Amino acid sequence: MDQLHFDMQWPRDNLYLSCFSHEVMNYRYHWHPDEYELGILLHGTQEFCCNTETNVFQEDDIVLIDPGSGHASFSREANTCALVLHFSADAFKQFLKKETRFSFHNCHTTTETRDAIPYRWLRFYAAQILDAAIQGGPYAQLTAKASMEMILSILCRHFQPEAVRSLPEQDEQHAKLVHRLLNYIDQHYNEKLSLEELSQFAQYNRTYISTLFKNTVGVNFYEYLTRVRFQNALIELATTDKNLTEIALDNGFSDLKSFNKRFRETLHRSPSEYRAQLLPGHVLGDSTRRYLTSSDVLVQKKLKEYLNWSKERA
Structure with missing residues (x-):
């Protein structure tokens, strides 16, 4: 085509x-x-x-x-x-x-x-x-x-x-480390993931990982983690019949309230309001x-x- x-x-x-x-x-x-x-x-x-x-x-x-x-x-x-x-x-x-x-x-x-x-x-x-x-x-x-x-x-x-x-240019060693960290988040975003766990995975101290993350990704660890969770929850909201609480919990949000809060902050409506607005046949x-x-x-x-x-x- x-x-x-x-x-x-x-x-x-x-x-x-x-x-x-x-x-x-x-x-x-x-x-x-x-x-x-x-x-x-x-x-x-x-x-x-x-x-x-x-x-x-x-x-x-x-x-x-x-x-x-x-x-x-x-x-x-x-x-x-x-x-x-x-x-x-x-x-x-x-x-x-x-x-x-x-x-x-x-x-x-x-x-x-x-x-x-x-x-x-x-x-x-x-x-x-x-x-x-x-x-x-x-x-x-x-x-x-x-x-x-x-x-x-x-x-x-x-x-x-x-x-x-x-963002500063990174040497090859730092670039590989950041790539490992992002992959780890992609695989575990729906779990109770903490900066401490990420530092243990990378075998560097918490302060170093926090600074490296902010300096190379552009946002801090928790904001990036929330972005990934929201990104995946948004897809499930449009493509599955799961209820809102299931979607929130399955994508790492602590509860429906925190998911609703992020949704309103970003898209200025509730998840249920957005779901009702989806056009049939216009969902990817x-x-x-x-x-x-x-x-x-x-x-x-x-x-x-x-x-x-x-x-x-x-």
């Missing part, structure tokens, strides 16, 4: 890019430790939660998510679809001091800013990347790279990035996506619209 999912990389420029178009489904909570996510809603209505903030996006709305920010999206109607770019945090490396990265706090559209020129250019260059990938040929990578660099330039010039502390269980194809009518319509905008300005 001609799925719209393309990966490109230019290592010499610290630039790695994943471009795809997909149908927005049920909430799947996730985060990207070292990538930005630029999302453009092509059609429909999307509820988008990032950290503790919730926005409702309409057609042509744009949002940029910083690395490490927990987020999830939810379709409010059928045929809600989006164009998404994931690109490396190191793409801005040449403009920053060591161990810092850019944070873009104000890069998302509102009703008043949706048609502002910088956002129109972002849509144009994102469409140009997807179109080049679809068309292929010897110059597709050249077009995609030039378009991505223009996106980086627009973000820097128009959205007032703030330089914030980034894990990290897979329902990619659109190049022949999709909505995709072709929006690509044409975004690409023709620059011609209309000429």
Whole structure:
């Protein structure tokens, strides 16, 4: 199948890019430790939660998510679809001091800013990347790279990035240790897992593991553990008939009250309210996506619209 999912990389420029178009489904909570996510809603209505903030996006709305920010999206109607770019945090490396990265706090559209020129250019260059990938040929990578660099330039010039502390680069030994710790959490998140148990597993003292975790993952151990628990509980809520207490306990929450509290903090509703809002046939269980194809009518319509905008300005 001609799925719209393309990966490109230019290592010499610290630039790695994943471009795809997909149908927005049920909430799947996730985060990207070292990538930005630029999302453009092509059609429909999307509820988008990032950290503790919730926005409702309409057609042509744009949002940029910083690395490490927990987020999830939810379709409010059928045929809600989006164009998404994931690109490396190191793409801005040449403009920053060591161990810092850019944070873009104000890069998302509102009703008043949706048609502002910088956002129109972002849509144009994102469409140009997807179109080049679809068309292929010897110059597709050249077009995609030039378009991505223009996106980086627009973000820097128009959205007032703030330089914030980034995660330090780790040597191979530390990287392997962190990988072991994350794997251990993935295997035991539904148990009464503590920092003390994690330090015993790694055979390092508690303070060292706590500091290493915060410095390399970006959040402390308990926040990361809660994210993993919530991520898995959210999937079970959408794909099983378990009652809420079972879901909470089976995914490591101490009780239904703590699960409800996290749910409201993140998605601003109760688990039962969310379950009642799920659209039949619009539920995916894990990290897979329902990619659109190049022949999709909505995709072709929006690509044409975004690409023709620059011609209309000429």
